[in-house]
Amino acid sequence: MYKDFTDEIMSYPGGEKIMACMQCGTCTGSCPTSHAMQYTPRRLISLIRANQRETVLKSLDIWKCASCYTCTARCPRGIKFTDIMYILKTLAWKDQLMEENKDITAFYSAFQDLIAKRGRMNESELVLKYSLKTNPAKLLEFGPLGMKMVLKGRAAIIPPSIRNQKQVQKILELAKERGGE
Amino acid sequence: MIYQYYPGCSLHASARDYDESVQGVVKSLAMELKEVPDWNCCGATITPSLNQLQSQILPARNLALAAENRGDVVVPCNACYMSLKKIQYNMAKYKVVREKVTEIFGQAGLRLTGMPKVRHLLEVILEDVGLEKIKQMVKKPLKDLKVVNYSGCQLVRPLGFDNPEDPQALDNLMSALGAEVLPFSQKTHCCGGSLITTQPDLAFQMVDSILEESRAVGADMVVVTCPMCQLNLDAYQDQVNRKFNRTLQVPITYFTQLMGLALGLNKNQLGLQRGIISPFKALEKIG
Structure with missing residues (x-):
């Protein structure tokens, strides 16, 4: 078991340097979505090191990371904060600690289910699944754009598939059985 | 090869x-x-x-x-x-x-x-073919076409082949094809692609600042290297316009589409008709 939350984060690839943070705030200053966060990247590191596991994993702020890697590229101490955001999201997902947000839960699980089902992504089916899981009225919102994409020949009418779908399913299941770690 | x-x-x-x-x-x-x-x-x-x-x-x-x-x-x-x-x-x-x-x-x-x-x-084209050879192959220079080059995030960070803050590859390629490359501070700013469906308010703001700067510097189009960036900037442009009360119509073009034109390929072979914002009016400049 882990000594504390910092220890837990450090056990994952990309999380090991968190103790090097000197709270300079370059990450927060570089982040394109920190303006919308209560807990910004710098504050999240502080909260992790203060062992505030539940506060951090509950917060929807971690789902605002756009994976742009600007914080990672700029951190003067070599901390891979984008990777830490991924670690936090996977823990929140696994322990079902995140604050309820139907849009996020539905979209992420629809995407993941489609990979398991077909091996490849297609936006048409993704949007359909996502809308049905959240609010079917969303289909009306996506409708005009969807129509344009169809007319421009940019929507997959026949869902893509791969030959060895069983293999993709198997490796995903085995990874899940191992707790994703 | x-x-x-x-x-x-x-x-x-x-x-x-x-x-x-x-x-x-x-x-x-x-x-x-x-x-x-x-x-x-x-x-x-x-x-x-x-x-x-x-x-x-x-x-x-x-x-x-x-x-x-x-x-x-x-x-x-x-x-x-x-x-x-x-x-x-x-x-x-x-x-x-x-x-x-x-x-x-x-x-x-x-x-x-x-x-x-x-x-x-992009890396392969620049390194294995090279700018010199490409310049020699240009049949129809992109003369008078003003572009801003948008590399996005994951081409250059964290493991990319170009400068993570001020990448040069796309600028060099577009210049070699004869286009006028305008200075663009948003070249590696995130477009919010991963958030567009679940948190559109956040993503729309990111799209808007990229498109708005491209207009402000006088670009005819934004050149991209990624299908996620293209979809985000092109297909959502109308919605972003509505939200921020703008009337932008900026075509978002793949570097390969412009390269194809410069190398003398037919417009119809390059998928240019598939842009939600059509690039054809802007492309009249190069004939």
Whole structure:
């Protein structure tokens, strides 16, 4: 078991340097979505090191990371904060600690289910699944754009598939059985 | 030269125009692309948010399939490029990742027999063909066309081949094709692609600042290297306009589409008619 939350984060690839943070705030200053966060990247590191596991994993702020890697590229101490955001999201997902947000839960699980089902992504089916899981009225919102994409020949009418779908399913299941770690 | 092509999911659907222009351009450059057999989705930004090991194993399978054949893996999508490079980096750096991937592969009949080099298409064109040769091949210079080059995030960070803050590759290529490259402070600012469906308020603001600067500097179009950036900036432009009370109509063009035009390929071969914001009016400048 882990000594504390910092220890837990450090056990994952990309999380090991968190103790090097000197709270300079370059990450927060570089982040394109920190303006919308209560807990910004710098504050999240502080909260992790203060062992505030539940506060951090509950917060929807971690789902605002756009994976742009600007914080990672700029951190003067070599901390891979984008990777830490991924670690936090996977823990929140696994322990079902995140604050309820139907849009996020539905979209992420629809995407993941489609990979398991077909091996490849297609936006048409993704949007359909996502809308049905959240609010079917969303289909009306996506409708005009969807129509344009169809007319421009940019929507997959026949869902893509791969030959060895069983293999993709198997490796995903085995990874899940191992707790994703 | 022979390469292995990992198109990624978008290029078979929403980015068919990118795929069409890639096929046209590589033929002109005498590059041979062979699709990685039976490749799967790389997981993009979603799988790594849900399950660490699944996010390693998905791109790793693609590398295992590619390792069976000869040639570098060429990737046109920034997100796929980064996912594939990241699993390589993690397998090289972390013994635990190597061991787990190998163990799961063993049970699923997969084997990683080598580590193919993963490269973005832009990188391959610049390094293996080179600007000098490209300049000589230009039949129809993109004269008078004013562009801003938008590299986006994952082409250059964290494992990219160009400067992560001020990349030069796309600027150099567009200049070589005869276009006028305008200064653009947003060239590596994130477009919010991964947030557009679930948190549009956040993403729309990011799209808007990119489009608005392209207008302010007087660009005819934004040049991109990634299907996610293209979709975000092109297909959502109307909604972003409505939200911020603007009337922007900025075409978002793949670098391969412009390259194809400069190399003398027919407009219709390059998927240019598929832009939600049509580029044809802006392209009248080059005739």
